[in-house]
Amino acid sequence: MKKLILLACLFVTPLHAALFEDTDARKKLQEMQLKEIELETRIVNLEAVVKSGSLNDMLNQIELMKQDVSKLRGDIETLRHLDATVEQRQKDLYQDLDGRLRKIEEKSTADSPATTNKVTETPPTPEIKAPSDQEVFDQASVLLDGLKNKEAFQAFTDFIKQFPNSALLPDAKYALANAQFNLKNYKATIGTYQKLLDQHPDFSKNPEALLGLANAQIQLALIPEAKKSLKDLIKKYPKSDVIQNAQKRLKVLESIKP
Template sequence: MGKVVRLLPLTALLLLSLSSPVRAGLFEDDEARKAILDLRNRLTELENAYKGRSEQLSDQLTTAQRAGLDLAGQIEGLKSEIAKLRGQNEQLARDLAETQRKLTDLQQGLDARLRPLEPQKVSVDGKEFLADPDERRQFEAAMAQIRRGEFAEAVAGFNAFLKRYPSGGYVDAARFWLGNAQYGKRDYKDAIATFRGFVAASPEHPRAAEALLALANCQIELKDNKGARRSLEEVLKSYPGSEAARAAKERIAALR
């Protein structure tokens, strides 16, 4: 529009100069008309160019405004999506923490349930070993029957125990106390066989001398004094410094 403004005075000047009587003779009428037409055409071209450029700029501005609005909408959409994702992440974090807590509780509960099933360290007659909880309960149940004088039940209990756990750490103790339960039940022959098997299998056991002494007592109950003497003499020979050896001396003297 600035160029148009500058051209307008030029057109007016030309028109004035052509109309002036002083300069009328400088131009022929045809040349003047041609010049005027050229100027008008130029003016029209400039006006059209300006109009076209203005429309182009207007379109570009509209497009830019529309793009700006679209971008603003996208930004708002992204903000909303980010807020949504943030909320989901927070919920996932809470869910994860809750799951971890439940897993810890389950693990602790499982450990608590499994702990009674795990082998336990026990000590019997100076011997330490690991025993299954059921093995320990069954042995202690049979021992409790002996303490209560329930010898028949104890015999059944120890026999069942030895059948179920033939090679565990309780085997020697179970054989020894089985012999005692048989003695208490007055099954002297069975007790003799049990004590002999115990001593033969574990001659170094802390109760081996006591088992031989108990074997001799069974023989005495069966009126087998010769066999009892041999058993008592074996106690003196194999375990001379034991409490059983001192008792064996007294019983040998009594057999005379």
């Protein structure tokens, strides 16, 4: 029995393999048949396109497009060449213009160096002219005439310090003594008049200075000194305009009993 079973198995196995191989072959055959049908269909379609003339139209359009592309490429090359030419011309013009400008600048610098230096130099600061001794004296005199005695006193004091060699120095000292007298600073008045008489013996207003000196001495009750000043005035300047005033005051002082 076992032998029969073994024999059956031996016959069954090759049969199964043969059946399997036959199935694969059929599948491949069917696939090839389908491809054949597909190719035949594509051939028919191509033949229809050729017969309808569509393919020729497409070919013609493609050819025209190739011509347009070729023409466009030619135009592009022409533009590139033109652009390169224009750019080179611009560079040449710029270099030429730059060279001409440099020559002009060099020539201008060589021809007018003084003008260039003049432009760069800083203009000098205008000097402020100081007032003259006459102007300062006149300003101080206005203060004295306006009875601004304090301001006049300071103005003439400054004048004497500022212009020690001025020809108006005696006039300034005389005016200063008058301002001091108006301020009732009689002691300072006496000192100023005395300096004026000692330092400027030829001053034209010395008669008035002696009379002013005597008046300041009278204010301080310096009677002997006042008498002496008046006597000097009468003796030195007998033709002075103030001689009558000096005589009257001397007469009054002599009438005072010590």
